[in-house]
Amino acid sequence: MGKATAQSFADEDGGIWRFPAEQALRLDSGAALSPLEIGYKTYGRLNAEKSNAILVCHALTGDQHLASTHPLTGKPGWWDRMVGPGKPLDPGRYFIVCTNVIGGCMGSTGPASIDPATGKTYALTFPVITIADMVRAQAMLMEAWGIETLFAVIGGSMGGMQAMQWAADYPEKLFSCVCIATAPRHSAQNIAFHEVGRQAIMADPDWRGGAYDAHGVRPEKGLAVARMAGHITYLSEAALQRKFGRELQRDGLSWGFDADFQVESYLRHQGAAFVDRFDANSYLYITRALDYFDLAGQFGGVLAHAFQKARQVRFCVLSFSSDWLYPTGESRDLVRALNAAGARASFVEIETDKGHDAFFLDEPQLDSTLRGFIGAAAHARGLK
Amino acid sequence: MGKATAQSFADEDGGIWRFPAEQALRLDSGAALSPLEIGYKTYGRLNAEKSNAILVCHALTGDQHLASTHPLTGKPGWWDRMVGPGKPLDPGRYFIVCTNVIGGCMGSTGPASIDPATGKTYALTFPVITIADMVRAQAMLMEAWGIETLFAVIGGSMGGMQAMQWAADYPEKLFSCVCIATAPRHSAQNIAFHEVGRQAIMADPDWRGGAYDAHGVRPEKGLAVARMAGHITYLSEAALQRKFGRELQRDGLSWGFDADFQVESYLRHQGAAFVDRFDANSYLYITRALDYFDLAGQFGGVLAHAFQKARQVRFCVLSFSSDWLYPTGESRDLVRALNAAGARASFVEIETDKGHDAFFLDEPQLDSTLRGFIGAAAHARGLK
Structure with a gap:
């Protein structure tokens, strides 16, 4: 009790x-x-x-x-x-x-x-x-x-x-x-976005068929990608444009794959922060409940x-x-x-x-x- | 020549x-x-x-x-x-x-x-x-x-x-x-979707910091997830609804994480077919060129x-x-x-x-x- x-x-x-x-x-x-x-x-x-x-x-x-x-x-x-x-x-x-x-x-x-x-x-x-x-x-x-x-x-x-x-x-x-x-x-589009997130988690080798806990690992990279994909759908295009537009992180482009744009950095942060507080299998089960609704x-x-x-x-x-x-x-x-x-x-x-x-x-x-x-x-x- | x-x-x-x-x-x-x-x-x-x-x-x-x-x-x-x-x-x-x-x-x-x-x-x-x-x-x-x-x-x-x-x-x-x-x-939203795809590829351990070719492997799972995320943006919500709606693959739900809905199966197919014809690093470089545009x-x-x-x-x-x-x-x-x-x-x-x-x-x-x-x-x- x-x-x-x-x-x-x-x-x-x-x-x-x-x-x-x-x-x-x-x-x-x-x-x-x-x-x-x-x-x-x-x-x-x-x-x-x-x-x-x-x-x-x-x-x-x-x-x-x-x-x-x-x-x-x-x-x-x-x-x-x-x-x-x-x-x-x-x-x-x-x-x-x-x-x-x-x-x-x-x-x-x-x-x-x-x-x-x-x-x-x-x-x-x-x-x-x-x-x-x-x-x-x-x-x-x-x-x-x-x-x-x-x-x-x-x-x-x-x-x-x-x-x-x-x-x-x-x-x-x-x-x-x-x-x-x-x-x-x-809707079909809602299901589609969730499926991308689930596949990102399940593609992470640290997911271990869901048994990551028993192996002492966590599928953090896959869960972060899932969160990033989901997060885009929570914001309007106009809000993303207003908040970030094409603003850069630094002066000038990196000519590489670092986070050049503020929106990239923001999304990466969203992904990284999420894995500290959420369980990957919970994400699978709860998105599934939503899709079934x-x-x-x-x-x-x-x-x-x-x-x-x-x-x-x-x-x-x-x-x-x-x-x-x-x-x-x-x-x-x-x-x-x-x-x-x-x-x-x-x-x-x-x-x-x-x-x-x-x-x-x-x-x-x-x-x-x-x-x-x-x-x-x-x-x-x-x-x- | x-x-x-x-x-x-x-x-x-x-x-x-x-x-x-x-x-x-x-x-x-x-x-x-x-x-x-x-x-x-x-x-x-x-x-x-x-x-x-x-x-x-x-x-x-x-x-x-x-x-x-x-x-x-x-x-x-x-x-x-x-x-x-x-x-x-x-x-x-x-x-x-x-x-x-x-x-x-x-x-x-x-x-x-x-x-x-x-x-x-x-x-x-x-x-x-x-x-x-x-x-x-x-x-x-x-x-x-x-x-x-x-x-x-x-x-x-x-x-x-x-x-x-x-x-x-x-x-x-x-x-x-x-x-x-x-x-x-x-736009910021375009960049955001590409960043999700790139992170999916780079999260795949078979990407090997880009040097997968030298290791005889390919980041197929990451590339497939990137393709799935991209593919959603190529279709309208109405088209997804018209083509797939909530139609199931089989009679009844699986009560699991198989592809229950036709839209899931379609996306998985898009991902799987893509990796047979496309190079993961090319996907990184070309999406970057788009973002820089x-x-x-x-x-x-x-x-x-x-x-x-x-x-x-x-x-x-x-x-x-x-x-x-x-x-x-x-x-x-x-x-x-x-x-x-x-x-x-x-x-x-x-x-x-x-x-x-x-x-x-x-x-x-x-x-x-x-x-x-x-x-x-x-x-x-x-x-x-």
Whole structure:
């Protein structure tokens, strides 16, 4: 068991929640995961009615360190600007939870965990997981904490997929749902970029068929290349041009293969920093979960059917005009399905040149939209 | 010397043209390349006035096998649909030349060539080259063949950059110039994608610091990943969605890391096929030449200055609406500069969802535009 229980959260809390072995997590693949562990962080206090809980779902390479210093990088939490006193998600008012997804590498059960059946690292014997599996694990944790209804589920990118999946699978446990810069299914281009990243990892001889841990090595070069390829898709062409253009690292060209251009140096840094905090097999499993995501496919091919029991949930859908990873058109598909299902949905496309990553960046309209939506929902929910 | 001379071309000819050692190629880096060899193919006959020569410049991974069976792959030439009897570029009327760029791996001097100073493969001791260097080598060949004026230079993508560079550096040797799906400079996003490819190659332990040839190995995995990353940028999201969508390879998911989706299988095939015909170091050098390309930068930062001596050249600029590698806006920049320089330029944006690769594909408007432009230019040139 983790150190926290529903009754005893500190203003900021966190740890690893350990389920008893008999409480296995059923997976979409047919496999089961046990014992299940979930890395989590919480901010604020659960009120007596247990009605003020907000679950924030992280993106592909995120983790539970939402608004507090990351233990490996020493950097501020990934959504520090959104979570805190006076910010749109205020721990003085809400009980804010963020959990590491299963398959991850920051405390939740994943391919780097020990398989109790063998006493060794799972590596590639870890079962393939889905977005629905991630959500099922989160629901188990909420149940363990006695939280019957979430005031809100909020997520961007892969986090937005989890939010959608919550609405589809647990509509009765949800008051509101915010989906930011996301899509109800992974496109061919999305899959293609992930496949490049996976092939880069698997081409690294230090990957060792996934068993690098047993060999005391890490496929750092392959993982760095995967991160570089992914990172390009998080930024718009305009943002790259604005930030870097053709600016050089030094005066003049090197006439060689050093990083001449600032954009090269930036990408190399992104790759190098990533391998210090992320597990290569987790990258394989989580990208696979994203590729497998097709919410309509889970409901007979009709996206609106996913939301037929979610008519009472308040939805907020946000997209960024320059996001080419999950373009606005995919958010519109989601909104149309919500409308067709008779659910209430507000939709905002935010004009920005920052691309997909605008989610994490200084984007005042995102803050104000979220503040307005959450505030109105809190009023409707009767939260003080 | 090659087997052909200007006087003795067969209807279809080709080989390797060897310059005497004293005719070194001066390079922008300050280095010189000697002896210089150029792989070439020709189609049709040079007329008595030597006024009917068309130089077609190939793209990053192309070569001189424009309209005849590729010796390594056994596949038709890369622009077979454009070059041939009755086609827009008709060898019955024109003398059509295509040369392998320097730095390439199909006969022209490149990193896989033997360095006469050491008797060993150049590998990374090969000098970094530029688009202007490629063009200077082509100009040497035209001079060796006694062709004082090219009726046309035509190229797509990197080939279009060579065409622009011809107009900038040899305006008096050019009657017309066709730039397809290209840009006057490489953007930050373009550089970023190339850097991912280069890092993938250099991360492959079989790259051996570039000296793989001396070790009897080849960085095939890294090169395949580089090709996969590049290939995504050649297709539009719509084309990927139309061709593959989320279609599976088999009934049902594998719940593993096999190629579940057709788009994964397609990309893997693209990577695997590429390593059979391309040299990894050539990929490094040619992508570097592309990254270094900034035509305005060569002329004091003003693109129009590049074309101030090219007022008599007839330009045709074509772009594809769904090309996100070299978007239409970059062709418009080129056209604006041509207009500002007082050069005559026709410009067509072709509506298509095929992306950058539309250049190679069945795109009737491309054929008809090229046929019309070249036909009118031939009339103005007095060609029969």
